[in-house]
Amino acid sequence: MQRALITGITGQDGLYLAESLLAKGYEVHGLIRGQSNPKRPLVERLVPEVHLHAGDLTDQSSLMRVMAAVDPHEVYNLGAVSFVAFSWENARVTSDVTGLGVLNMLEAVRLHCGDDPRRVRFYQASSSEMFGNVYEVPQRETTLLRPRSPYAVSKAYGHHMTINYRESYGMHASSGVLFNHESPRRGIEFVTRKVSRAVARISMGRQQTIAMGNLDAQRDWGFAGDYVEAMWLMLQQPEPDDYVVATGETHSVRELLDAAFGHVGITDWQPHVVLDPAFLRPAEVDVLTGDASKARAVLDWKPKVAFGELVAMMVEADLVAEKADSPY
Numbered sequence: 001m002q003r004a005l006i007t008g009i010t011g012q013d014g015l016y017l018a019e020s021l022l023a024k025g026y027e028v029h030g031l032i033r034g035q036s037n038p039k040r041p042l043v044e045r046l047v048p049e050v051h052l053h054a055g056d057l058t059d060q061s062s063l064m065r066v067m068a069a070v071d072p073h074e075v076y077n078l079g080a081v082s083f084v085a086f087s088w089e090n091a092r093v094t095s096d097v098t099g100l101g102v103l104n105m106l107e108a109v110r111l112h113c114g115d116d117p118r119r120v121r122f123y124q125a126s127s128s129e130m131f132g133n134v135y136e137v138p139q140r141e142t143t144l145l146r147p148r149s150p151y152a153v154s155k156a157y158g159h160h161m162t163i164n165y166r167e168s169y170g171m172h173a174s175s176g177v178l179f180n181h182e183s184p185r186r187g188i189e190f191v192t193r194k195v196s197r198a199v200a201r202i203s204m205g206r207q208q209t210i211a212m213g214n215l216d217a218q219r220d221w222g223f224a225g226d227y228v229e230a231m232w233l234m235l236q237q238p239e240p241d242d243y244v245v246a247t248g249e250t251h252s253v254r255e256l257l258d259a260a261f262g263h264v265g266i267t268d269w270q271p272h273v274v275l276d277p278a279f280l281r282p283a284e285v286d287v288l289t290g291d292a293s294k295a296r297a298v299l300d301w302k303p304k305v306a307f308g309e310l311v312a313m314m315v316e317a318d319l320v321a322e323k324a325d326s327p328y
Helices: 012-023 040-046 060-070 084-089 091-113 150-169 191-203 224-235 253-263 293-299 307-324
Strands: 003-007 027-032 051-054 074-077 121-127 172-178 210-212 242-245 273-275
Touching (some): 003 012, 012 027, 040 051, 051 060, 060 091, 084 091, 084 150, 091 121, 091 150, 121 150, 121 224, 172 224, 191 210, 191 253, 191 307, 224 242, 242 293
Parallel strands (some): 003 074, 172 242, 210 273
């Protein structure tokens, strides 16, 4: 039986990936920070078959202990401080976890592998935010990085460190440069889930307005459930490499509002949206669009859920949750 270790098991990607690997017959292990992690019950409810281990990406000794206990065939490093706005307020914490945490995990894997550097296959969750103030549209694997937030800088560090370990030690280490991917399991601090939850509540009369920042920002939004399949496919390849994972379509925040409010029959959403400068980034990333041609050609991967379907899925899930007074 194949064994996989997932860091960031409590996030949307970790949950979808765990479900996918379990369905493939894997024995799945998850790294979770702290015994009192508030999301632990969520993991135990959604994927009870997963074996959870205490560990911290900032503590390499804990990672080495977990590696020894699990002896995985595959490691998926999804753990990160992933909310971009938070990274300006807590740049050091973001750097320690999202940047140096990758180095700690890579080193734990390398030491565990010993004389056989490819005994464990490693996946690093890189991000389209690394492209920042983009040099070209669309962005592909060869596009130069120009990060514009502490989060993006940290992701760029982890991305290049993964390449360095692959080239220096011969490890089977791949990075997925994932563009924005969302789901009903997305945290409510992220704009897509913030919108879907607010729209559900507004349609039910539970709130009147939603505070927003830059409505003209454009993103390449896909479904997280589709994207975790690309992660797995990367580790099934004979040779490690880096892949952009994206839909190739770009939609503005205005279009997101159109789709979300439209799903509940509200055609004029402007009275419900308040522009708040507090939600503007110190350094904005205006447009991100991914070219996933390589993933299509090599991995035979393509997204299945379209933008409109994704938004409808999220609003519906929040309508159900609000009616049940449940956060998920």
